[in-house]
Every structure is written in structure tokens, then in C-alpha cells.
Amino acid sequence: MNDRYEILSVIGSGSYGIVYLCNDLKSNEKRVVKQLRPSKRRSKKEVELFESEISVLRTLNHKNMPRIYESFSNNKYFFYVMSFIEGDNLEDQIFHDKKTFNEKESLLILDNLLELVDYLHKKNIYHRDLRIPNIILKNNEPFLIDFGLSEQRAAADPFQTSSCSSQNKQESILQEMKQQDYYDLGEILLYLLYTSYSSKNKKALPWTEELSLEKGTVYLLKRLLQIKEPYSSISEISADLHAVLKEKEKVH
Incomplete structure (x- = not known):
């Protein structure tokens, strides 16, 4: 491939x-x-999405995210090269290796993931595909991969002459993408918490009844999953998360 x-x-x-x-x-x-994928290379839209992914990766400089080295094309086949992060993704660790996480371990992983998402959002990058197959866990430290659906969008400039409605629309889109990342973090936390749950009921119950969690963890999940008022910032999520971890330190 590329003679290299x-x-x-x-x-x-x-x-x-x-x-x-x-x-x-x-x-x-x-x-x-x-x-x-070769079947996508004749679609201008698909090529543009691939180039957008490359562009996002070029802006990253974080030890827990892939580093891009180069991109190239051969006979209109498109490629890019990035660093190899050794380790199994969370999905494989949970379903194949039967790895379990208690409540504190799950919250600590979320804490690390928040730092990664905060790094992206400060660069106006929204991952939009935060799922357990896209997280590699190495020495209990999460690494974020697969930026295929990521989008980088600058906030609307209030000094530009564009109409107020288009600015509001832009802000609304940014807020939606931010909330999607927060929601996905809630789903990941729920996955982790369920790894140490053993069902005693034949009938499936909602997670609020099945899982025995700290009040603060339930509150955190409800806001991440938008059951209660959604979070508006990473710092807000982080404050609630650290409050729960502090409570758990007191108990144990």
C-alpha cells in the first residue's frame, strides 16, 4: 500500500x-x-466526509486520541494513516472478556471521558459517535477512536452581518451536537454500571429500579440522558460527578 x-x-x-x-x-x-470504502469513492459527498474526518484528526494533539501521519490516494482510492493504539475496545472487554466495573470505577472512567470530550468541544469538535466500540481501555485509561462522524463547527459570530435567525439556527445545531455527546456519555455510563448487575427478576425493569446506585449517580444519569433538565456544560457535569465521587469516598 503506497509502497510503504x-x-x-x-x-x-x-x-x-x-x-x-x-x-x-x-x-x-x-x-x-x-x-x-471503494463503493463510496465516486460519491462526492462521501469523499468530502472522508476529507472532513482527516481535517478533524489533523487538529488533534492529545495522547489519548489517534495521531494522523499522512493521507494519500491511489487510482482514486482514498486512505489516511494514523497511530496504532494497542488494546481492546470497551465492547470487547465487556462482552467477550466479561470485564465488570463497579459504580466508582464506572464514574472514574466517565471522569476521564469528560476530559477528552471537553478537549474536543474546546476545539469546536463534536464526536457524535461516542459508543463503547469507539473507546479503547488501556490500564484503566480510555482512549477515544473513530472520528468518522465527527464535525468541527465554529460558533456563530455575532458581529457578522448574517441574519439573527441563521445565527440562532447555527447555535441550535451546535447545542444539539453538544447534547448528543453528553447523551452518549450517559449511555456509556449506563453500560458500565450494568456490567456488575446480575438479574434477579424475570421481568425487565427500568434501570432506576434494577440498579442500586447513589442518589447523585441517578441524578447525573437522568440529566445526561435528558430525563431531567439536560446539562449545559462539561463543568456542570464534572461538578456533579465529583460530588458523587466525594460521597463514595466518605462511605468507603
Whole structure:
């Protein structure tokens, strides 16, 4: 591949792209190469989305996120190369390795994820696909991968001459994308909490009844999942999260 990357295996495949684990023949290091699925390469929209993903990755400089090295095309096949983050994703650890997380462990992972999402949001990047397959857990530290659905959008400039309605629309879209990331964090937390739950009832009950959680954790989840008033900022989420962790320290 590009006379430089030797394919070792396919490590991911979806409707949008194919992900290969490769050996970089120049540096003799493992790299991840993502290819836009050949069936999508003739679609201008799909190529633009792929280029947008590359653009987002180029703005990242965080040890818990992939680093992009280069992008290239061969005969109108599109590729980019990024760092290889070794480890299993959360989905595999939970469902294949049967790894469990207690309430405190789950909250600590959320705390680390909040830091990553805060980093993105400060760069006006919204991940929009925060799910357990897109989180690699290594030494209990989460690494965020797969920026295929991510979007980078600057906030509306109030000094521009555009109409008030278009500014309001832009702000509304940004708020929706931010809330989507918060909601996804709530879903991840719920997944983690359920790993240490063993069902005693034949009838499925709502999580509020099935899980025995601190009041603060229930409140946190309800706001993340928009059952109660949604959070408006990472700092607000963080404050509630640290309050719960402090309570748990007192109890134990």
C-alpha cells in the first residue's frame, strides 16, 4: 500500500470505511490505515466526509486520541494513516472478556471521558459517535477512536452581518451536537454500571429500579440522558460527578 505500508490484518470494516493494521516499512512500526470504502469513492459527498474526518484528526494533539501521519490516494482510492493504539475496545472487554466495573470505577472512567470530550468541544469538535466500540481501555485509561462522524463547527459570530435567525439556527445545531455527546456519555455510563448487575427478576425493569446506585449517580444519569433538565456544560457535569465521587469516598 503506497509502497510503504504492509497490511497485517483488517481490524475494522463498516459501510463507510475499511481499517487495516499495517507495518510501516520505513519506520518498522505498526500503523493504522483507513480506506474509504471503494463503493463510496465516486460519491462526492462521501469523499468530502472522508476529507472532513482527516481535517478533524489533523487538529488533534492529545495522547489519548489517534495521531494522523499522512493521507494519500491511489487510482482514486482514498486512505489516511494514523497511530496504532494497542488494546481492546470497551465492547470487547465487556462482552467477550466479561470485564465488570463497579459504580466508582464506572464514574472514574466517565471522569476521564469528560476530559477528552471537553478537549474536543474546546476545539469546536463534536464526536457524535461516542459508543463503547469507539473507546479503547488501556490500564484503566480510555482512549477515544473513530472520528468518522465527527464535525468541527465554529460558533456563530455575532458581529457578522448574517441574519439573527441563521445565527440562532447555527447555535441550535451546535447545542444539539453538544447534547448528543453528553447523551452518549450517559449511555456509556449506563453500560458500565450494568456490567456488575446480575438479574434477579424475570421481568425487565427500568434501570432506576434494577440498579442500586447513589442518589447523585441517578441524578447525573437522568440529566445526561435528558430525563431531567439536560446539562449545559462539561463543568456542570464534572461538578456533579465529583460530588458523587466525594460521597463514595466518605462511605468507603
